[in-house]
Amino acid sequence: MSLLSFTDVSIWYIRRGEQPSQAVAGVSLAVAPGELVTIVGESGSGKSTLIRSAIGLLPANSRISGEVRLADADVAGWSHNRFARYRGTYVGFIPQDPGVSLNPVKPIGRQIEDALRNRLRRHRLLPFGNGAHNLRIRSDAFRFLELAGLSAPEAIYAKYPHELSGGMKQRVLIAIALSGEPKLLIADEPTSALDVTVQKQILDHLDLLRRELGIGILLVTHDLGVALDRADRIVVMRNGSVVEEGTSGEFLHGVRDDYTRRLLDAAPGLHTGRLTPRPIELARAAAGEHERSTSEYAIEVTNVSKTFTTRRGGVEHSVKAADDVSFKVKSGTTHALVGESGAGKSTIARIVAGLTAADSGEVRLLGQAGRWSRKRLSRSLQFVYQNPFSSLDPRFSVADLVTEPIRVHRKDIGRRDRYEIALELLDGVRLPHRYAKHKAGELSGGQAQRVAIARALSLNPEIVILDEAVSALDVSVQAEILQLLADLQAAYSLTYLFITHDLGVVKLLADTVSVLRAGSVVESADTASVLGNPQEEYTKLLIDSVPGSHLKV
Amino acid sequence: MNYALLKLGRALIVVWGAFTASFILLYLMPASPIELLFPPNERASIDPQAFKEMEHAYGFDRPAWQQYVDRLLAALHGDFGTSVGTGQPVIKAIGEALPNTVILAACALVLASLFALSIAWVATYLESARLRNLISSVPPLLVSFPSFLLGLIIIKVFSFQLGWFPPISGEGLRGLVLPAVALAIPVSGPIAQLLLRNFQTEYASPYVLTSYSKGTRKGKVLNTEVLRNASLPALTQGGIIVGELLAGAVITETIFSRAGIGRLTEDAVRAQDVPIVQGIVMLVAVCFVTVNFIVDVSYPLVDPRLKAVSKGVTA
Known part of the structure; x- marks a missing residue:
């Protein structure tokens, strides 16, 4: 007998004055004792809504139909107090964000x-x-x-x-x-907010508990790698319905559904080798006719150190964010800085961009050392951040956002020309022209990140720093953006400094890589040799922790 | 410790500022306080000689800065002069009136807090959206209801028609009930609004889901998880609430003919008894500053996140 079974469950959210929106549409699913079932889906697939109905934690504005059976009771639509008897003792819940x-x-x-x-x-x-x-x-x-x-x-x-x-x-x-x-654990993306090594420890631990205590686990994740590694059964959800269900062996031998196929193709952990750039119909290179540098190395960082000191309660604490860091990036290539949170990746990126001053050491950009003027620097170097929504003003139109750097730095370019350039840049990032008039708040995550990339390219820079630029995106969108970045690099001969915690995406885009830990470089070489034949224990641990990395498609 | 000293320093500056401002407004007015002792129709016929002598006796003939320094030094010793009307020392007049008002304000504060808490609690507990909205609309109603009208209605209904409580508040508990309620209702409005909003934000937090997942019932979730998080921010309103209580006391004590700071204020303002008015201004300033100081200093003790952390734990 199964611990939990959903039979034809549909869930709607109602808002006053609006049509009810359906989050889950007729899902049937069961979890048996000792079984680990994962639900995989992208944001908006209804996976979290579905599993919350099994512990009665849906928000008050939801309506449910169908049957949610825990042991022998149909618990669909129970009040909190009626549900209290089952919660904790029969079904345990691990929430998504440990921080809150x-x-x-x-x-x-x-x-x-x-x-x-x-x-x-x-x-x-x-x-x-x-x-x-x-x-x-x-x-x-x-x-x-x-x-x-x-x-x-x-x-x-x-x-x-x-x-x-x-x-x-x-x-x-x-x-x-x-x-x-x-008897049953429900986990809603329990490790998505954590570093890969911690994620591995926690998932290993859940696996152990399942084997030793025989509890059933229903795990929700957006990471197909996690599901393939761990699950007895995988359920793929999209737009509130189940599109495919099977064991991980069945998934690897061939999937029936197109969407699953796309997810599988997009999962970075399952990929081998760098993305090959596709040709891009090259527009006139934005607003930059300035001379491009001919130096061999676009970025040279030599012996850079930076220590942050904070005072709390009269006691000084110092954190070494960068400890004698050196690396070089050849023009037109991608260098990845990889490490877990607190490794100093972002500090080094800020030092390279001149936003933070280093305590010691030297940074040479495009072969030139010394201080760069703000203006010269912004024409040669641009940033793309993790969260496009917080870096784009939601009230600006896309065309204005994309050409904002031009408005600031190139006063000689008029309004009409700017709009032309905006359209060319949208072509470059493969966003249809009709989006030019949209506001940033109306875009999806992937579209907004395309706009952020277009904006970074508007002054025709030579160096682009990508600070976790694909980390917040769904896997399928992430794959598109990575491909786009590879295309743009070839078309505009860009040098990327690619900051990420995810080793899976490193091999897709990076030519060389530096592995960072607590502010110092653990290992630095070309991507194939670092990932294929790691010399350091820490690098091995990181690679080993990437979900799905042991599997062959 | 540095933090507390800094706050204390700021508090003293505010008190000094209040003293200076009240001195400028009250003592440097064009009309001499002596004139105000006489009825308006007799003012023209005051004997200039007697006027001079009185002015000299009260010290109003000296230069303004000298008066200021003298009064500031005297105030530091707790001497705010004597009432122009009764000749009683200001500190004594306030001291006599204060206990009555403190009792009234304390009762009103307890009533107001309990009332505000119950509104917020019940509105969050109820599942029915319609009932919840109905209860949520009570605090704005309380805020917008004029307190003098409320006091009169309460007297009319509970004293004159039902005869449950005396209309004139004397000593004892029975006389305290009506004025405390009349004072509590307008004060509870803003507190209830604040708590209601905090309850709703905190109730929507993910840690509430964690608590439910332990098998906790809704009432207990509200009591053990939401209550503390939601009421902490209300502490920061302490100073404003004390200000409202004192302002409300003027009207309430006048309506219920109850002796206290409110009545004293009303009488002193009506009689233009400048030393008493300044004494009361100082009392209010000190109350306000003390409450804010206590809130500032104690907040880190009740919210662990604000405590200075010397060592953290990491995995």
Whole structure:
């Protein structure tokens, strides 16, 4: 008998004065004890909505039809208080974002004790004399924190959530989910916000719990690599419906559905080798007729160090964001800076762009050392950031956004010419002309990132720094943007400094790579040799942690 | 520690500023305070000699800066002069009136907070959108209702028609009920609005889902998770709320003929009793500054995120 079964479940969101929008359309799915089922889908596929219905955590403006069966009860549409009996004890929930999923003003220990108290209320021997009961709860809390992979629970027991790292918070949430000894775990992208090495540890741990405790797991992810690595069964969702279902073996041997095929092709972890640029119908190179440099290296970073010092409570803390960093980037190639959060990637990028001053060391751009004027620098070097929506003013039209640098730096170019240039740039990033009049707020994530790239290219720079430029995008969109970047590089002979935490995308775009850890370069060489034959333990660990990297399509 | 000293310094500057501003406004007015002692129709016939003597006795004939320095030094010793009307020292007049007002304001504050909390709690607890909207519309109503009218309505209904409480507030608990309610209702409006908004934002936070997933019931989720997070920001409004209580006390005490700072203010303003008015201005300034100081200093103690962290833990 299955632990959880959805039968023909449909979920709508209603808003006053609007048509109800359907998030889930007739999904049927079951999870058996000891089974790991993953639901894969891109944003808006309804995967989170579906699994939240299984623990009754849908928002108040949702309406559900069909049957959601937990053990022997149909729980669809139950109130919070009616559902309370099943939550924690039968079904545990691991939320998406560990950063905001713990109460910020409660110590960690209290938060897990709450969960235990809910369950153990009935087992109290006497209504008074709580000493023994409290002691039991405390030792149980320690046990579950250890079970979730926190080796020293007493050290964090009295800490508040903001004092823990993201990985530790996620483990606390796993401990809370396990503390009710549920038969079924529901996890909503439990590792998407974490570094790859931490992601691997946590997924390994869930796997272990499944084998040892025999609990069923329903895991939602946008990463097909994770699903292929771990799942007994994979369910692909799109626009609220299931498009394909099968084992990971079946998926690798050939998928029936076109959409799954595209997802599989787009998954960076499953790729080998660099993307080949496709020809681009080259428009007149934007607003730049200035002479391009002929130096061999576009970026040369030599022995750069930077230390940040903060004072808190009278005690000085210093963090080495860059420690004697050196690397060179040949003109027209891509150099990737790879590392986990806190490795100093962004600091180095800011030093290269002249936004942060280094403590020591030298940066040569296009063969020239010394200080660059702001104006000269912005014509030669541009940034593309991770989140296009926060770097584009939502009230500007796309045409204005794309030509904003021209308006600032090239006063000699008139309004009408600017519009012409905007259209050419949209051609370059393969965005139809009709978008020129749209506002940035009306664009999808992929379209907005195209606009951000077009804007970076408008002054015809030679160097573009891509700071996690594809990390926030869905895999299929990510693949398109990476391909576009490869095309543009060939067409405009650009040099990329590509900053990412994701080793999977490195091999698609980078010619050379530097692996960073805690501000220093662990390994730096051409991409094929670093990824194919890593010399350092840390690099091996990083490569090993990329989901789907061991699989062959 | 530095933080507390900095806040204390700022508080002292505000108090000094209030003293200076009230001195300029009250003592350097074109009309001499002595003139105000006499009824308007007799002012023309004051004996200039007697006027001079009185002016000299009160010290109003000296240069303004000298008066300012003298009064500032005296104020530092707690001496704000004597009432022009009754001849009683200002500090004593305020001291006599203060306890009554403190009791009234404290009762009103407790009532207002409880009322505001229940509105916010119930509005968040209810599942029915229609009932929730109905309850959410109560605070704006309270804010917009004029307090003098409210006091009169309350007297009319509960004293004259039902006869449950005396219309004139004397000593004892029975006399306290009506004025406390009349004062609490307008004060609870803004608090309720703030709490309602905070409850709704906090209730939509992901940690509430985590709490539900532990098997916690809705009432307990509100009490143990949402309540504290939602009411902490209300603390920062402490200074403003105290200001509203004191302002409300003037009207309430006048309507219910209750002795206190409000009545004293009303009488002093009507009689243009300048030293008393300045004393009250200083009292309000000190209250305001003290409450804000306490809120500023205690906030890091109640919100762990603001505590200075010397060492973090990382995986």
